[in-house]
Structure formats: structure tokens, C-alpha cells
Amino acid sequence: MIESMTPEQESNKPKRQFNNLVNNPVMEDYSLRYAPQSFRKWSEYAVATSALGGIAYxxxxxxxxxxxxxxGFASGVWAVILxxxxIFLTGIPIAYYSAKYNIDMDLLTRGAGFGYLGSTITSIIYASFTFIFFALEGSIMAQGINVYFGLPLPWAYLICSLLIIPLVVFGMTLLSKLQVWTQPIWLVLLVAPFLAILFKDPGAYGAWTHFTGNAKGGASVNFLSIGLGAGVALSLIAQIGEQVDYLRFMPEKTEKNSGKWWTAVISAGPGWVILGALKQLGGGFLAFYIFGALGAxxxxxxIQQLIKGFGVLIPAPFIALTIATVFVFLSQVKINVTNAYSGSLSWSNFFSRMLHWHPGRVVWLFLNVGISLLLMEFGVFGFLNTVLGFYSNVAIAWIGAVVADLVINKPLLKLSPxxxxxxxxxxxxxNxxxxxxxFIASVLSIIAFFGVLGSTAQAFSPFxxxxxxxxxxxxxxxxxxGKYYVARPDALGHSAEEGDTHALNCxxxxxxxxxPDMTYCPYHEGDICSLCCTLEKNCHDMCKKPGVIEVSMRK
Incomplete structure (x- = not known):
């Protein structure tokens, strides 16, 4: 039962005030919330283009x-395809649910079988993805600056980190424009080296199919090599989280826009991996093309691959170097603004739950970039295969659990809402x-990754x-x-599935x-927004105790 408060106690109950970073929706971008219909003013095309712009890396x-x-080629090509x-199949349900309910990966995970604090660990997994890849992408940009300007790598790492911050402060409002404006130029520069080699040295593509690299087994297909290679590529499975950070701003799906809506969701959601796989094959080809001259x-x-590629197109070495550097710089800015943006969202989710404190998404932007800079300075690029191979075991266990809930537990078993x-x-x-x-899947796969369960299990540990x-x-x-999905029913009767979007006062x-962002709170005896609910530390989850809601609403 709820004890009545005296008028003095009621008047002393604090009202929450957010700082200017949180109160500014352009900067905050609803980082811990459902993205409201009133804020989602972009077209399907604009959202999809912004999401796809982030995969320019x-x-x-x-x-x-x-x-x-x-x-080698024989095993490598099957590893990339596998x-x-x-990644494509697992990305479909995640992209759909995120775009339909206008929520990011963290909020999606909460409701897909993990529970409120259970999804906290996935916030760290996702944050790790963003700062690992920010570091890798920043290292690539720094290599370009180092080659072109001769600036030492440690200083190049610093520059490549700091220049991203002002571009991310204004969230989706600025990022959508950046991605749309730069996309045509990026696409032209992407295909130019491959077309140049196709016309001037067409035999190179045929020779590539015989490339063995450092493979011990030579040119033949090796089952274990396919597994190991696929494990590295599967580290990118968490990229779907960055895609839905954009897709949550999709407009409502209607009969009129259904075709455009589905096209945008599929192409910008799981569809990113089609271009991603083509780029991996392209990187494999260019590596072969310069392998004999420059070594492994x-x-x-x-940067070395592109200098050679643009050199085939433009014989003047300095011009080829300049274009290659511009392309590297443009590509890495396009992706690292996304890595930094998504990282700020993930850290916001984590710290708001653990500390009941939300100073604003922009504050955590600095944390994410800072961790990335440290990884760059420690030379993370030199341990590419090891870092990504290990990470993929945890990331894919998370994605696998989420997808199983979305495609089995909800529609088939009907045990999940x-x-x-x-x-x-x-x-x-x-939950x-x-x-x-x-947890079980990631622990066992990590044990397999370190070879405890044999060479086959080690090679296919992500699977x-x-x-x-x-x-x-x-x-x-x-x-x-299905007991642990919903702790108590919606007392206001406006669950997310009903599509009711009129405004309520917190x-x-x-x-x-x-x-969809509101609920009834017996502690404050009124409607409360999801963020204030997250940050409240004095209520001790009293709303989930039997009978509390009914008694409070009768009062």
C-alpha cells in the first residue's frame, strides 16, 4: 500500500531540471527516448541516404x-560471402522493428528479451564496437595524413579524433546533410580505381583468383580458413546498430508510402552489408594488386591501395596521391561521425541507468572519442584480425539473441509482447x-575462440x-x-503498439x-516521461509492486 504524503512532503518532492544540452533536441537527438513523430521530418530517402552514408568507411x-x-583468394571470397x-539475414528484423517503433538499438534490446538492466551490458558491447571502429577508421585516416603531409602518426591520430567532435554535436540535423551532400562524390571516387584497372590492366582480375597471399595451404579452399576469415568479417554485425540509429527517424509507415518505406528500411538496414562485402572484395583485390611491390x-x-589504384587512372604521382588522400579523408569523416554519434548514444544509455545521471549525449561524445584515441595511440590497427575476431564472438551472441526474440519468441511462440x-x-x-x-553463447564461443574445443570450433566460434x-x-x-518480459501493464492504456502519439505533460x-514515451508513476502520482523514469533513484521501483498502481490511481 502507498502511504499518503503530507502537503509539506509533496511540495518538497523535487522537480527535475535538465541542462541546456539535454533540453536542446537538435543536440540531444532524443538519445534515450522514443523518437517522436513531431521530430521525424525527414523523408524515407533522406533517412536511408544518411544511414548508408555512414558505411563509407x-x-x-x-x-x-x-x-x-x-x-588467399579461394578461402577469402567464401569467408566474405558467408x-x-x-549479417544481412540478422539485420532484417532489427531494422524493421527499429523503424516501426522509432527506437535505437539499446531500447530495442531492452524489449527483446534482455530487461532494463540486462541490456546494460549490451550498451557496453555496442559502445565497444563504436570506439574500436572509430580507432580503426581514424588510424586509416591518420595513415593518409602521414603519407601526404609527413605528420607523425601520434599527432595525426589526435587531429583525426578532434576534428570529428564539432561535426557530431548537432546530431541527425547536421549528419543527414553531411551524408547526403557528400554521397555522390564518394561513390564516384569509390569506383574510379577499379574501373581504371579494368580498362588499363584487365588481366589483373583474372590473376587475382590465383592469389595465395600468406596462406599456408596455397590456392586451394580451406574450410578452417573460411571460418577464421568469416569471423573477422562478422565483427561488423553490430553495424546494424549504427544503421538503426538513423532508421529510428523514419516517418510512419502508411499504405501510401509502404513501398518507399520498405525500400529504405531494407536498403539502409541489412542492405548496408551488400556494399560492405563489395568493399571487402575490393580491398582484397587492391591488396593483391600491390602485394608484390609493397609486401603484406x-x-x-x-591509403597504399588507393595511391596505386588512382595512379592507374592518373599517371601523375602527386595528383594520384592527392585524390587518394581526399578520398580517404572523406570516407573516414563520413563513418567516424557515425561511430562517434552512435557511441555517444550508447554511453548515454549505460550511464543513465547505472548512475541515474544524464548530463547530455554531447558529454559522452568526448568519452567515446577519448577511448578511441587511446586505442589509436596503442596501435590497434596492427592487431586487426585478433581484435575483430575476438569481438565478433560477443557481438554475434548479442545479435543472435535479439533476432531470436524478434522472429521466434514474438510472432511464433507469442511469449514475448x-x-x-x-x-x-x-x-x-x-530477463x-x-x-x-x-551470456552462455558468448562464454562458450570465447572458450572455443581460444582453441580449448579444438581447431574447428576455434575457426567457427562466432557461428x-x-x-x-x-x-x-x-x-x-x-x-x-515469458514471465520476465513485462513487469506491470500500462496503466495509461497507450502501449507502443497502438500508435497513439498525442502529447502528455511529464x-x-x-x-x-x-x-509512447510516457507512463504512469505512483511515486510522483502522475504521468512521467521515460527519461525522468530512468533517472529517478528514490522510487525503488515501487510501481512494480502488486497493487501499488491501482491504489495510486484511485487516489
């Missing part, structure tokens, strides 16, 4: 080059369905992770009978938010 060139140099198929170490550096419930007030702290399956997570999620859901911060 050249880490694909480096990853593909590393795979082909290490395992990873791409897995330099062959995996995109048909919509995505992301509000703290309605979720259990831990063993998603969190448990991810072990996704299979285990995908199978365990529905099994645990059945065993728990009793704590006194701002207006659309109904």
Missing part, C-alpha cells in the same frame, strides 16, 4: 585485404531469455555463438513461460512528450 578495405592476404549472408604489411593499408516495451517502469531488471542466452544464442532464447522463453520535468 575504408575499414572494409582493410578487413578484406587482411582476409585475402592471410587466407559473413555477408549472416603495407598491402592492407587502404508483439511490440517493443522499453520503459523502465514496465520491465523486469533482468533471462535474451541476457541468459547471450557457435549465434547458433547457441538463437536456440537458447526460445528454449529459455518456454521454460520461463509531472517531473514538466515538458510534453508523445504517449
Amino acid at each position: 575504408l575499414a572494409d578495405f582493410a578487413i578484406g585485404a587482411s582476409i585475402f592476404v592471410t587466407y 559473413a555477408a549472408v549472416v 604489411t603495407l598491402a592492407v593499408e587502404p 508483439s511490440y517493443i516495451e522499453f520503459k523502465r517502469a514496465h520491465l523486469y531488471t533482468i 533471462p531469455v535474451g541476457f541468459g542466452s547471450m 557457435l555463438a549465434i547458433v547457441l544464442a538463437f536456440v537458447l532464447s526460445p528454449i529459455i522463453a518456454i521454460l520461463t513461460k 509531472v517531473t520535468c514538466t515538458d510534453d512528450y508523445e504517449t
